[in-house]
Amino acid sequence: MAQKTLIEAVTDALHHEMAQDDRVVVFGEDVGRKGGVFGATAGLQEAYGTERCFDTPLSECGIIGTAVGMAVYGMRPVAEIQFLDFIYPAFDQIVSEAAKMRYRSGGEYTCPLVIRSPYGGGIRGGHYHSQSSEAYFCHTPGLKVVVPSTPADTKGLLIASIRDEDPVMFLEPKRSYRSLKGEVPEGEHYVPLGVGRVAREGTDVTVVAYGAMVPIVEKAAEKAAELGKSVEIIDPRTLVPLDEELILESVRKTGRCVVVYEAPKTCGFGAEIAAIVAEKAIGHLEGPVVRVAGFDTPFPYSLEHLYMPDVRRVLKGIQRTFEW
Amino acid sequence: MAQKTLIEAVTDALHHEMAQDDRVVVFGEDVGRKGGVFGATAGLQEAYGTERCFDTPLSECGIIGTAVGMAVYGMRPVAEIQFLDFIYPAFDQIVSEAAKMRYRSGGEYTCPLVIRSPYGGGIRGGHYHSQSSEAYFCHTPGLKVVVPSTPADTKGLLIASIRDEDPVMFLEPKRSYRSLKGEVPEGEHYVPLGVGRVAREGTDVTVVAYGAMVPIVEKAAEKAAELGKSVEIIDPRTLVPLDEELILESVRKTGRCVVVYEAPKTCGFGAEIAAIVAEKAIGHLEGPVVRVAGFDTPFPYSLEHLYMPDVRRVLKGIQRTFEW
Amino acid sequence: MTTSELLTIIEKDGRAAKGKDPNLSADDLRRLHRTMLAARILDERGLALQRQGRIGFYLQALGQEASHVGSAFAMRDSDWFFPAYRQPGIPILRGVSYDDIVCEWYGNDGDTSKGRQMPVHYSFRQANFVSISSPIGTQISQAAGAGMAARIRGDDTVFMTYFGDGGTSSNDFHSGLNFAGVFKAPVVFVCENNHWAISVPLKGQTASDSMAAKAHAYGMPGVRVDGNDVLAVYRVCKEAVERARKGEGPTLVETVTYRMGSHSSSDDASRYRDAEEYESWKQRDPIERFERYLENKKLFDPADKQALVDGIKAEINEAIKRAEARPRPALETLFEDVFMNPTPQLRAQRDELLALEGPESDDVGEFPL
């Protein structure tokens, strides 16, 4: 297996699907000749032509509106939104149209499309190039939401998303784009949506984390081990559909739960995990369910390193589950 | 005090504020001559002229974009979005602009505006005239989110929202517009944001509910009383800022907590309440924290009565907190 | 590329303007007439049922029959529609049964969309009539996208999308026409300018001279046509459809017409608009106008009209009777079609609901818009 960065895994998956299914088209701002501002679509236009990989006008509304139309007509559009912070002009098409097409038409029309977008902080992108808005999409019935944390999962989950019969939000942890390298299977590699993974086994406390928070939590787990606490890390991989059982099983075992996410704390996806645990594993809890998250402020520039959950905040969160 | 319906209380508050502050302007689709599709703005154009109460083109993006500009320039715009389901074309202006103006400018520019919108089901409005999307806004730092449940609160909270120095989402339970009547103080009536209320005192279980769910929960509480369970109902009134202490105090007293909301369950505001309880009152819990919510489907038309939390589902939720 | 003139064909006396008659066959002309009439009768019945409390909501196309039937008639059966909510004649033209239409009003178990949407928000897959949604304008950029897809695949499908004067203010009007212009998508954008968006009159919607003029901003032709003249609408759209099919790109067609009724069963137009305006448009009724043309051509005799109307009415009434006898969709359907396969969470929610005992809550309220 080849070592690839997370962003190379994205490119790999796109190549693989474009080669095997000519309904797959890739478009967005700067994805053609430039190959994307991060390079995720590099080489696709050369390989598959300007009809199947092309630049659009500067309108997220138009990108997703046309993607919905293409999907309804039978294509497999993979639209790139340059930064997740810029997805809001398309919000109506996503939540009112893509998410509801199948339901509102009684299954007559469907909308199999993938919206890829880099999300999250840690690249000094400041206010408008750092947001994590996965919770908006998780709260919208009809959307699947995928957040890979490793290069291999990135490839396998992106392939599964493109083949999915429903709209998928595929959120790529841009902080890990180049900082994370790992083995990625060549050729076919399919990681089904809805199946989480145990990123690290442990016995004392469960930490649920996804995307760019997984490597941070892994570091914190090492530290915690030094302090005598055994951390189990659950990476759900897909937030919708959620592998609830995997999380509950772990919490029932450890009796403790921390959720780590970089979005603003209030109403973030971690609230959902905490609520599930409080409803279904309450009898096993030996401490409070703790959320370590972004603060309830817009994303800052100069103080980004204080805003984002880091090892010391994760450790503090773990520690709090032992105090009650 | 006069008896008023909830929607009359809206009109009352708008009249009151327009009369005493000429920076207050009211606009949106059909709010002028027609007085709004529900009649909330009836009489305002006659009273204050077409400059201060006017119809706009059919663009929520434009309504909120211009409202932001007005607020930045020093007005107090009160924009109506005809149905909350139609707010998404304005989502970018709300989350990227209104919510962030103060923060991103270091406090140099502010955005004191109110976005009023009828939300929720129960009027046979089907798929696109019934949604409850408060969680999106609660998850957006920089927005306040208000959901009144009684006519008096509607007036007092709307007045407080208009006077607030920050953007406020004012979500009106349309199901209660005419079905709910109550005493509303004449003239000045101010209910501060961030202070919840105990809608009913009880000792066995806390039910948190807001907006149109409060009357449903009140009915359920009556039934529960017949069955020997004493229900305390907490109506937070404002979801952001949240009167967390009021909820926690009640849960610490009763040891049980149910949250009722009509939005889709996953990542709804009830998840936040559950997460707070699981973090801060875990030691007092004597049962699971239960959410009674809309299902994780888009809003249906024919089966609306099954989709929305009703008395029997609330009772079932209450019952579940006693089983663990 | 003219935008200021207004193309008209059928003159006051029922004759076609010189050299402009599209010379449709007698069968085609009768079909146009019958479809417009059926649309109008359907609308009458729909509103009546709403007034009687038998269905929850209704929304008519009264006065706009020529606009949507004439334009749709320019399409092939394999072409696609991305409609708004005021084109009831299109499903009729495409052979959708009254049963399918009426069951949607009732949201019963015969509804092709399983009771998910309010009345008149049809979805008819077999007719290439894409699911109607309430948010204004969203279909516009979707039609552009479908057109782009057809181009990529080399299909010769043409797409027609409808929206009102209010719809031109939407985000999707702008992005849809812009994308279609850039990618030369085979799309005909039909703006049915009926002068009102609920209570907002045209001049409150835009300061533009016309809706057709907006086409220039996207590098495409814009054409204004008398929307109450079914032949003029047909002719303009036929040309636009042919341009699209030949790969010459999109067209914006503005059909100038009038909303003869209130916005919907929840609205009362008399509260915000003048009776004279209505009266002046009543003189230009599209069906009567077309009947004069047909009479001239000896294809229609006013004496036969009642029988024609009664026949259509009877068919619709039969469909209504059958629809009223059908039950609501089954409880389980609530959880279907969120995704192709339900998630574990959805299955659990369904099971919870199925397990509940006691009386269901009652239907509440009435639809206010």
Added chain:
Amino acid sequence: MTTSELLTIIEKDGRAAKGKDPNLSADDLRRLHRTMLAARILDERGLALQRQGRIGFYLQALGQEASHVGSAFAMRDSDWFFPAYRQPGIPILRGVSYDDIVCEWYGNDGDTSKGRQMPVHYSFRQANFVSISSPIGTQISQAAGAGMAARIRGDDTVFMTYFGDGGTSSNDFHSGLNFAGVFKAPVVFVCENNHWAISVPLKGQTASDSMAAKAHAYGMPGVRVDGNDVLAVYRVCKEAVERARKGEGPTLVETVTYRMGSHSSSDDASRYRDAEEYESWKQRDPIERFERYLENKKLFDPADKQALVDGIKAEINEAIKRAEARPRPALETLFEDVFMNPTPQLRAQRDELLALEGPESDDVGEFPL
């Protein structure tokens, strides 16, 4: 209301076209020149600091100095700007200090916006220069709204908003111009058409003949002007500002110019555009062109240029030195300005963070766009 012609004033030889010279005073002309030059030098220093790793990001207006300085010069001090991110000359023109500008790049405790945004996203209240945001186009409808507000209040403030060719595709371009047209808002919409939106060339943005042509869709005049000709830009905008102030409504001005640099410090334009295009535009450099005009008028001697440049550079370098000596904003500022008063939740989060021990995480990564 012409849209196809391109107004130019300064001819190749530096003379003003007959009858078109706005005849500005010598002081005004020198101020225009100095401001454009300062903007360019500021941009040079900014990019250099980014390349040296001393600031995180930079974005130049290279080649577009005439476009924004000329237009802004048509405004009164009490008028307001809703800018995009490529108008560094406006704060300079309005007397904002280099310290204020440079501190923003560093996001230090002297930054008027408290280190909340990336470099060049200024907010200068005292200059009526509204906080810049990254999402393309959002300022456009805001400017329309501010204009509506001024009309309602009877103020004679005029508003100018800037956006690029890419910005014309945004939702807010459409709604902003539409609202401004309907409400006759006193706004000048300046589209700086620099031919590129990152790597997307003009023809990939719209099929429209011009950006100015889009004005017709909103019932307002659209004017195209040579954006590298500071006098032409000034003249066109002056007229537009006066129309606005007289209550005659908005204007769309398209300044035809060129992005001489890459999109930003994260971009490399050589990967997607041809050197010849760049070379041809280099011949039309707006500052050199204006200098020829000044020379003709005996207001400028090339021999003095270096001293002028050195003077500005020295001022900027001093400001940089001072900015580098300043610390980051205090930790507490993270929680300020979310609302006027922090919520209990925010206070608790702040206290939690203050109570933490151990090393903070390091800054990570680099800005990729």
